[in-house]
Amino acid sequence: MSSQLNVDTIVDKAGSGGTNVKVANTSTYVSDGGNVTQNLIDSVAKLTLAVRQSGTISESASSLNVSSVSDGSAGINTINSTTAFSAARAAVPTATIHDDSYNRGINVDDTSTSAFKTSCFQSSSGALTDSDSGNAVVIHGDLA
Amino acid sequence: MASQLKVNTLTGVTTAGSIVVTGEGNSTTTNLQQGLCKYWCDWDQSGTISVYDSFNHASITDDATSLTTLSFTSDFASTNYVISGATTGVGYDTANVGTDARNEKLAGQVQMRTKSIIDNNAENPDDVMVHAHGDLA
Numbered sequence: 001m002s003s004q005l006n007v008d009t010i011v012d013k014a015g016s017g018g019t020n021v022k023v024a025n026t027s028t029y030v031s032d033g034g035n036v037t038q039n040l041i042d043s044v045a046k047l048t049l050a051v052r053q054s055g056t057i058s059e060s061a062s063s064l065n066v067s068s069v070s071d072g073s074a075g076i077n078t079i080n081s082t083t084a085f086s087a088a089r090a091a092v093p094t095a096t097i098h099d100d101s102y103n104r105g106i107n108v109d110d111t112s113t114s115a116f117k118t119s120c121f122q123s124s125s126g127a128l129t130d131s132d133s134g135n136a137v138v139i140h141g142d143l144a
Numbered sequence: 145m146a147s148q149l150k151v152n153t154l155t156g157v158t159t160a161g162s163i164v165v166t167g168e169g170n171s172t173t174t175n176l177q178q179g180l181c182k183y184w185c186d187w188d189q190s191g192t193i194s195v196y197d198s199f200n201h202a203s204i205t206d207d208a209t210s211l212t213t214l215s216f217t218s219d220f221a222s223t224n225y226v227i228s229g230a231t232t233g234v235g236y237d238t239a240n241v242g243t244d245a246r247n248e249k250l251a252g253q254v255q256m257r258t259k260s261i262i263d264n265n266a267e268n269p270d271d272v273m274v275h276a277h278g279d280l281a
Contacts, residue, residue: 005151009164009173021165029154031280032177034161036218037153038280042199043180089196092186092273094230105238105261108230109271121238126262138228140184140275141197 046091047081047139053120053130075120075128077135083143084114090142091116098133106135113144161280182225183216183276189258190270207255210266211244215253218280223249225278231258232271239267241274251281 012021028037049069050060057071067082085091093108093116103123111117118137122129154176156162163176185198193206202215227249229241239258248255256274258267 003151004153004155006155006157007163008157009166010154010176011166024150026152027154028152029163029177029180030156030160031182031218032161033221033279033281034159035281038180038182038200038218040154040180043182045181087197089186092184092197092275094228094273094275096228103261105240106230107232107238108273109232119238121261123261138275140181140199141186 042140042142045138045140046083046085046143047079047093047116047137049079049137050134051077051079051137052132052134053077054132072117073128074130077118078111079116079118079137081114081116081139085110085139086113086142086144088113091139092141093137093139095135095137097131097135101132102129104129104131106131108137178279181275181277182218182220182280183214183227184274185214186271186273187212188270189268189272196271209268210258211255212258212272213248213253213255214274216276219252220276221251221279221281223251225249225276227254227256227274227276229256229272229274231267231269231273238262239269239272241272 025041027040029040048064049066052058059069065082068080070078088110091110095106095108097104097106106120109117120131164173165176183200185201186196188194200217202217205213231239231241240261241258243249244255244257260267
């Protein structure tokens with residue numbers, strides 16, 4: 001028998017917040033328009049990170065599911081996730097670069113289920129280069 | 145003592161498609177439905193086009209070099225959704241992926257274009273990834 005819970009607000013048992021609420025991976029939610037349902041877990045971001053490449057590499061304090069970020073050669077970083085994805089192609093990253101001086105691009109290569117190499121390029125030369133202001137990476141997909 | 149509530153569907157009482165959750169800092173609330181990703185897709189655009197993995201994805205069409213149409217299973221409420229993406233490199237080149245044109249962004253599908261940021265040439269990377277946020281119908 002299917003079950004349905006009608007609720008306006010979700011918080012934890014203590015009533016102080018929602019950070020301790022656990023949701024099963026088969027849960028669905030009603031869409032914004034109220035006409036369809038979607039799987040809740042498929043819709044949640046699985047990794048988020050803001051990282052500054054130039055100088056000593058630094059990552060944002062509010063990152064999600066990031067165990068470490070390694071600084072490779074110029075323009076190259078590898079993001080390691082705490083919890084691995086179910087397969088390398090099960091991770092779907094997007095990345096945006098921030099730089100106040102140059103037109104630069106960034107790509108992401110999921111080299112394994114828990115490692116993601118980002119490469120930052122200078123548009124005018126095609127050379128790999130560290131960004132001054134930072135890169136933002138968001139990954140959706142299926143965790144293990 | 146931890147509590148566990150088992151339920152298959154979450155529905156708002158006042159409005160079916162609107163549930164509020166408390167933020168990580170416990171001082172604000174945010175709308176659950178609006179914060180969720182409504183579509184994502186990871187595909188191979190080199191050779192015969194194929195999808196690695198996806199969510200809310202109905203079909204993919206290889207329109208031309210660098211042009212791909214993605215169709216959604218559940219449509220967005222309007223064309224005002226937000227889509228972003230990334231690709232893997234082709235040699236030392238790097239391709240950007242973005243919507244091709246405003247009129248190619250429809251509630252039920254979107255056409256994406258992949259071009260080099262270095263020389264503006266059309267490219268067909270072997271790994272293209274996009275996310276879409278916004279309001280579903």
